[in-house]
Amino acid sequence: MTSPRILVVDDEADLRELLEITLLKMGLDVDSAATLKQARAFLAGTEYALVLTDMRLPDGLGLELVREVTAAFRCTPIAVVxxxxxxxxxxxxxxxxxxxxxSKPVVLDELRILVRSALRLSAPAPDSACEPGAAPSRLIGRSDAMQSLRAQIARLARSMAPIAITGESGSGKELAAREIHAQxxxxxxxxxxxxxxxxxxxxxEAEFFGYRKGAFTGAADERDGFFQAANGGTLMLDEVADLPLAMQVKLLRAIQERRVRKIGATAEEPVDVRIISATHQxxxxCVETGRFRQDLFYRxxxxxxxxxxxxERLDDLELLTTAILERLAGGGQRAGxxxxxxxTMRGYGFPGNVRELENVLERAxxxxxxxxxxxxxxSLKGARAMPVAGAPAHAPAHSQAQSAPAEPAAPALAALPNSxxxxxxxxxxxxxxxALAxxxxxxxxxxxxxxxxxxQLRYQMQKLDIHAPEP
Known part of the structure; x- marks a missing residue:
């Protein structure tokens, strides 16, 4: 069986040699190039499992090579130094x-982790070799919005880049994150x-990074944190905007250094984690108002x-309803x-999105x-009943009074809010x-x-821009 081949592109002879030796010891074949021109010549005649390029080269930028490889060799991951x-x-x-x-100076353990992850990505699968969308998606829907979302996920799954998922509460941000991880x-x-x-x-800090035995009162045993638990996989930070500023500083360092230190420990330990964050805010x-660090936002x-x-995708309502009812019914029971x-459901705004749809159907x-x-x-509160075909648009006033003498007309005719x-x-x-007053x-x-x-009150006050009165 032929060993995977790696292309190393760097104009520093010493670093190029170090990378070659490291990769050869991993059982890989290596080609080396000192310029963009040489790299392009290698790429034209050889298929690579990974391209590793410096950002600054004598005849251009490694960024040019990144764009070329991404466009022309979709099955070849490219990493930068x-x-x-x-x-x-x-x-x-x-x-x-x-x-x-x-990052330079290159830490060889980090390099090996990167290479192994890239090799898993470039290894051909029996059913779908680099073709996005081959595996069935758990994101239900045929609308243009969902097809676009699935296409983006297929591309993003082939990268290690941090992803920030945005969307309203209940719209399926965690499901999208799980789909990225699964692909x-x-x-x-x-x-x-x-x-x-x-x-x-x-x-x-203890939950994210773990702690050593005896680090604080109650630490009877050593415990791993979320970063250690997700090592090699994906860590999703849901509602990341709720992190306090002090924790944001520590999280930024962990993401940049790819190392964490347990509470009570003296040394950091490397972690290989892909970060996906999500928030409805x-x-x-939040950066403008000082509630979220700008440097962490960019990371x-x-x-x-x-x-x-x-x-925004009501065309998917029937498919979603069918799938949810099948899951809720279970045991062979039919639901219709x-x-x-x-x-009637299409005429309702569903401010709680798919999560609210699930709750509505479960109750119904x-x-x-x-x-x-x-x-x-x-029982859709605030939803107007759909008009019955053939019913008059406006009934006579005396007819309303006879049909419902005990009901006041004003609440029924009250205008619905625009938002x-x-x-x-x-x-x-x-x-x-x-309550504050x-x-x-x-x-x-x-x-x-x-x-x-x-x-919770402090969060809601910040969200709704409620401030203490001036003394």
Missing amino acids: TAYGSADNAVVALKAGAFDYV SSRAAKPFIAVNCGAIPEALM NLAH LNVIELGVPALR LGAQVLE LAFADGGMIEVGDL LPDYLNQVERDIIIR QTQFNRTQAAQLLGISFR
């Missing part, structure tokens, strides 16, 4: 399509999803992937939809007679301001009054 501290160059290369990067060379390794907003601030706005937001809201059910199925869901089983999220935010803002702006007492935690 960047100067120490040139994180910006690495980000530019990743955005251009580079698989990964390694990547890391599919056989762990996928760890962490909700950053659910971890108490005092425990964050506008991270750029996480190398590539942005947007997940569409359900109202009555007349006008789909039309529980109330359905014989597994057949009717419009009345949906449900904005309306709900305003309602929530008014309630929080009332009642407690003379004592946030601890206000949180108790509202039945939420102090941290």
Whole structure:
């Protein structure tokens, strides 16, 4: 069996020799080039499992080679060697399509990890050799928005670049992250999803990086953190905007150095983790308001992937409903939809997106007679019933009074808000301001009054731009 062949492109003879020796000891074949011209000549006549190029070459930039290889040799991953501290160059290369990067001076252990990951990616699969979309996707839908999303995921899965997934709550950001992991060379390794907003601030460092036995009171045994648990795989940081600033600094260092130090340890340990972050908030706005570090934003937001809201892909509603009902029914039980059910759901905004659709269908199925869901089983609050064909647009006033004498007409005719999220935010803002006013702006007492935690109240105040009055 022929060994995989690697192309090394670097004008420094000593570094080129070091890379060659390291790769040869790994059982790989190596070709070396000192210029872009030589590299192009090698690529024209040989198929490579990995191209490793310096960013600065005598006759041009390695970035040119990154773009050429990405465009012409889709099955060949390319990684770059960047100067120490040139994180910006690495980000530019990743955005251009580079698989990964390694910094000078080259740490050989990190180089070996990169090479092994690239070889897993370039190894031909029996059914789908480099062709995106060959495996069935768990992202349901035939709409243009979903087809575009799946195509982007197929491309992003072949990279190590950090990805920032944006989208409204319940739209399927974690499902998109799992799809990226499943199509990547890391599919056989762990996928760890962490909700950053659910971890108490005092425990964050221990949860992310782990701790040694005896590091603090209660540390009876040594424990790994999320980074160690995801080693070799993917770490998803959900609701990353909720991270406190102190933790953002430590997370930035871990991502840049690819090393973490357990609490109580004196030495750092290397970790091989791909970072995918997600949030329903506008991270750029969080940077502007000082709630999120700009340097961490640039490290996480190398590539942005947007997940569409359900109202933007209503063509997929029938497919989604069918799939959800099949999963909910189970045990061979059949579930169906009555007349006008789909039309009524299409007339509803679904501010909670696919997650809300699942909840609506689960509740409706529980109330359905014989597994057949009717419009009345949906209980969509705030949704208008679909007009019945042939019904007059305006009924006479005396007819309304005779048919429903006990019901006041005003609530039924009240106008719906133009934007449900904005309306709900305003309602929530008014309630929080009332609670703060009642407690003379004592946030601890206000949180108790509202039945939420102090941290939840602080988050909501920041989100809704509520500030203490000037003294």
